Amino acid sequence: MDTKYYWTDEDNGVVTVGLTPEGQNELGNITFVSLPKVGTSLTTKDTLLNVEADKAVSDIPSPVSGKVIAVNDQAADDPSVLSKPDKSDSWIAKIQK
Template structure:
């Protein structure tokens, strides 16, 4: 998936990652999501998120290397929150660089 499909916000070395509107449109309605586990170390070649959606099944690579320090528990329990436009609801993970 192209980098235009996810957004990143960095604060003091912690990067929050989520899907942009373009990414959400490309995938369609997300019905399943496999998020990384807290404590996992990721490189930019590793999968951050695996999703099943109306239009595609995709492995989304991590845009940043580091350690996963938090995941969106709401998304883990209800993947449809990743379809929302509000970043406060639809973020995927927080990664410490």
């Protein structure tokens, strides 16, 4: 998935990642997500998120290298939250650089 399909916000070396409206539109209705485990170390070559949706099944690469320090547990229970416009609801993971 192209990098224009996800957003990043960095604060004190912690990068929060989520899907942009373009990414949400490209995928369609999200029906399943596989989130990384907290404590996992990622590089930019690693998959951050596996998504199954109406329009596509995608592996979303990690935009940064670092350690996953938090995931949006609400998304595991209700993947549709990743399609919400509010970043405070629709984030995927927080990664410590």
